[in-house]
Amino acid sequence: MRRYFRGRILHCRADAGAAVVPEYLHDGMLIIDNERIVEMLPAAQALQQGVRPEQCRKLGNKLLVPGFIDTHVHAYQLDMIASYGEQLLQWLDHYTYPAEARMGDIVKAAEVAGFFLQQLLQNGTTSAMVFSTSHKAATDLLFSQAAELGLCLITGKTLMDRKAPAELLDDPELAYSESVQLIEKWHRHRRLHYAVTPRFALTSSDEQLSAAGKLLQRWPDLYVQTHLSENQAEVVLVQQLFPQSRNYLDVYDHHGLCTDRSVFAHGVHLADAEIARLHSAGSTVACCPTSNLFLGSGLFDWQRLREGGVRLAVGTDVGGGTSFSMLETLRDLYKVNQLKGNSFRPLDGFHAITLGNARALQLGHRLGHFGSGCDADFVILDPDADALVGRRVAATQDIADEWFVYMTLGSSRLVSETWAAGRQLYRNPLAVASAVTGAVV
Numbered sequence: 001m002r003r004y005f006r007g008r009i010l011h012c013r014a015d016a017g018a019a020v021v022p023e024y025l026h027d028g029m030l031i032i033d034n035e036r037i038v039e040m041l042p043a044a045q046a047l048q049q050g051v052r053p054e055q056c057r058k059l060g061n062k063l064l065v066p067g068f069i070d071t072h073v074h075a076y077q078l079d080m081i082a083s084y085g086e087q088l089l090q091w092l093d094h095y096t097y098p099a100e101a102r103m104g105d106i107v108k109a110a111e112v113a114g115f116f117l118q119q120l121l122q123n124g125t126t127s128a129m130v131f132s133t134s135h136k137a138a139t140d141l142l143f144s145q146a147a148e149l150g151l152c153l154i155t156g157k158t159l160m161d162r163k164a165p166a167e168l169l170d171d172p173e174l175a176y177s178e179s180v181q182l183i184e185k186w187h188r189h190r191r192l193h194y195a196v197t198p199r200f201a202l203t204s205s206d207e208q209l210s211a212a213g214k215l216l217q218r219w220p221d222l223y224v225q226t227h228l229s230e231n232q233a234e235v236v237l238v239q240q241l242f243p244q245s246r247n248y249l250d251v252y253d254h255h256g257l258c259t260d261r262s263v264f265a266h267g268v269h270l271a272d273a274e275i276a277r278l279h280s281a282g283s284t285v286a287c288c289p290t291s292n293l294f295l296g297s298g299l300f301d302w303q304r305l306r307e308g309g310v311r312l313a314v315g316t317d318v319g320g321g322t323s324f325s326m327l328e329t330l331r332d333l334y335k336v337n338q339l340k341g342n343s344f345r346p347l348d349g350f351h352a353i354t355l356g357n358a359r360a361l362q363l364g365h366r367l368g369h370f371g372s373g374c375d376a377d378f379v380i381l382d383p384d385a386d387a388l389v390g391r392r393v394a395a396t397q398d399i400a401d402e403w404f405v406y407m408t409l410g411s412s413r414l415v416s417e418t419w420a421a422g423r424q425l426y427r428n429p430l431a432v433a434s435a436v437t438g439a440v441v
């Protein structure tokens with residue numbers, strides 16, 4: 001079934017190479033056919049080609065953009081987000097591990113997984129690379145619920161075989177065999193992908209990291225997700241536990257886990273040699289500013305890694321992060337760049353959470369923009385859902401100014417609708433009914 005959305009549309013052109021080239025149509029049309037994008041074009045051109053005005057859903061003052069992509073988030077940390085007063089290692093022991101251990105209860109895990117996916121949609125996020133827990137059943141549930149919704153999700157069972165509560169530990173053999181079962185069931189099923197997921201170097205033995213490497217040898221198109229160099233105390237401990245490693249990244253690299261499908265969360269305290277290796281491997285670093293600030297981990301140096309040629313992405317890292325909103329995440333990324341003396345332009349932020357994150361996940365051919373044939377994932381933002389945002393947007397000069405207002409003042413309040421694979425999966429019950437007319441969706 002074809003649908004026609006007419007109004008203000010913004011995306012970044014994917015045919016412009018690595019350059020950030022935004023394309024904004026004040027009176028545009030997005031045409032979708034079931035789960036795919038047919039075309040984005042000026043409305044006048046679409047009407048000339050025979051689209052009838054009464055077929056179109058008119059968006060008024062709203063802004064239609066690609067669905068947001070979160071490259072690092074934890075599904076099962078909802079009941080301990082906003083836990084007070086610790087830095088990473090104590091925070092894991094006191095809050096995170098107990099919360100994840102409770103996901104051994106399958107009924108509880110099902111409820112949390114459902115709530116998590118709704119939080120993504122409520123914030124306009126249609127694709128995500130997600131940490132589960134070490135429980136195979138909880139991971140299976142997450143895949144299953146994402147499949148039902150038709151979301152693009154990348155996840156995998158967390159691998160942990162030491163330095164955590166017994167309820168969360170597996171061993172190298174179990175880590176391998178349970179991962180194999182989940183890969184065979186879910187990898188490349190609909191819009192799902194599997195990520196080999198050692199939590200981080202501190203909770204995986206060399207034997208377990210070796211088992212992770214064997215999974216990649218068997219399925220080279222698997223993703224890898226893990227944490228890297230988030231907190232200084234963590235970096236010191238990793239060096240003590242792996243004295244033969246040249247640096248933190250080398251712990252993973254030694255087992256073949258640095259690939260162009262690897263996403264390393266954080267990377268706040270990297271040595272030059274690690275940046276050079278991330279570049280040569282084509283690996284991605286997912287910057288998670290709300291988490292880094294909340295846990296006092298440090299200030300991510302976006303400019304330094306970009307100049308080092310590292311592929312950069314942005315993630316929320318809930319529950320270390322403090323918001324599911326990619327807009328609020330950009331707000332903190334901008335502020336961190338301010339503190340580092342770096343320039344971070346508004347549309348660089350827009351690119352980062354759409355096409356940039358899609359490319360970091362090797363999915364730029366079908367996500368993050370409105371090229372023909374892409375998945376029909378998009379968000380409709382309503383500036384008038386927040387009186388201050390609406391007022392400030394009315395005074396903006398161009399789309400870059402407007403986007404910066406969303407970054408600086410925006411939140412889930414602005415998300416009017418979220419569509420994934422051509423289906424409306426969320427509609428904000430609180431959004432002000434602005435001038436929406438035309439065909440009912």
Ligand SMILES: [Zn+2]
Nearest residue numbers: 074227265317
């Ligand atoms: Zn994390």
